[in-house]
Amino acid sequence: MSQVPQMQERTVELIVAEREELADDVVGLVLEEPSGGDLPDWNPGAHIDLILTDSLVRQYSLCSSPLDRRRWKVGVLLDPNGRGGSKHVHHELHRGCRIQVRGPRNHFPFQRANRYQFIAGGIGITPMLPMIEAAEADGADWHLLYGGRQRSSMAFVDELSKYGERVTIWPLNEQGMPDLASVLGSPRDDTLVYCCGPEGLLSAVEQFCQSWPKYALHIERFAAKPDAHTPSEEALDNFQVVCQRSGITVDVGPGESILAAIKAKGVSMLASCMEGICGTCEVAVLEGSPDHRDSVLDDDEKAENDCMMICVSRSLSEKLVLDI
Numbered sequence: 001m002s003q004v005p006q007m008q009e010r011t012v013e014l015i016v017a018e019r020e021e022l023a024d025d026v027v028g029l030v031l032e033e034p035s036g037g038d039l040p041d042w043n044p045g046a047h048i049d050l051i052l053t054d055s056l057v058r059q060y061s062l063c064s065s066p067l068d069r070r071r072w073k074v075g076v077l078l079d080p081n082g083r084g085g086s087k088h089v090h091h092e093l094h095r096g097c098r099i100q101v102r103g104p105r106n107h108f109p110f111q112r113a114n115r116y117q118f119i120a121g122g123i124g125i126t127p128m129l130p131m132i133e134a135a136e137a138d139g140a141d142w143h144l145l146y147g148g149r150q151r152s153s154m155a156f157v158d159e160l161s162k163y164g165e166r167v168t169i170w171p172l173n174e175q176g177m178p179d180l181a182s183v184l185g186s187p188r189d190d191t192l193v194y195c196c197g198p199e200g201l202l203s204a205v206e207q208f209c210q211s212w213p214k215y216a217l218h219i220e221r222f223a224a225k226p227d228a229h230t231p232s233e234e235a236l237d238n239f240q241v242v243c244q245r246s247g248i249t250v251d252v253g254p255g256e257s258i259l260a261a262i263k264a265k266g267v268s269m270l271a272s273c274m275e276g277i278c279g280t281c282e283v284a285v286l287e288g289s290p291d292h293r294d295s296v297l298d299d300d301e302k303a304e305n306d307c308m309m310i311c312v313s314r315s316l317s318e319k320l321v322l323d324i
């Protein structure tokens with residue numbers, strides 16, 4: 001499923017054309033080209049990088065319509081215990097500010113189906129909105145379960161009310177934990193399940209969907225899986241990386257990332273999250289076996305061994321040849 005090589009991504013300077021409070025601690029930003037021109041094309045599930053400072057880059061799902069080429073919208077939840085990205089957005093990005101934006105990139109692609117079950121927790125609602133628009137336009141049968149701490153913390157509830165009974169709003173403080181068994185029911189081969197939200201919700205849905213067809217479940221994470229960075233038993237402490245296009249070979253030592261090792265040798269690479277969740281640093285693998293430690297690729301994609309995230313993943317073979 002390897003994406004387009006990351007070095008082809010564009011960075012554009014956009015202006016914050018609108019800013020609004022969408023819910024408790026959730027702000028919505030509408031971004032436009034300063035000249036009013038078209039923005040790059042995208043599909044439901046895509047996210048963009050907001051380059052907040054030289055050292056602060058954060059990913060946010062696009063929640064506007066892909067049909068609107070003039071505006072991108074993101075919703076940002078303030079995380080008081082985070083590493084500073086959401087605080088910067090909430091406190092520094094006002095209407096009229098200019099911001100560098102990279103992407104869009106899509107590791108949560110929306111696939112066509114007759115039926116969908118969307119499950120969103122909190123700010124995980126954002127990538128669902130363009131997916132719902134596409135499902136509705138296709139005349140698909142769909143349902144959304146949208147959970148949140150409390151009603152006032154849930155963005156886009158009014159906007160979703162137009163869909164009537166297709167949408168179930170589930171404030172946890174009023175209704176407790178949702179019953180996934182009644183939402184998902186028995187495994188179906190005509191249904192795709194799309195889920196985005198906090199780890200507890202994702203793990204529960206993953207667990208529940210184990211009996212579903214492998215292709216059914218699609219998940220997007222905000223943070224690395226709890227066990228994602230655990231090395232496999234065969235992982236090597238020392239290995240070599242051949243950067244095929246650059247003509248450089250790099251030794252990677254214990255505790256060092258491939259990304260850091262090749263950057264130290266002057267190979268230029270884009271990267272954002274450094275946690276294996278955004279997909280920015282994805283590269284094609286031409287030879288060798290990666291030790292995948294990211295939370296972007298699913299098990300089948302990891303088994304294909306044709307791409308890897310070099311901010312966290314390492315190697316099972318003494319040599320990796322990468323398309324860099």
Ligand code: FES
Nearest residue numbers: 272276279281311
């Ligand atoms: S920089 Fe985000 S996956 Fe590597």
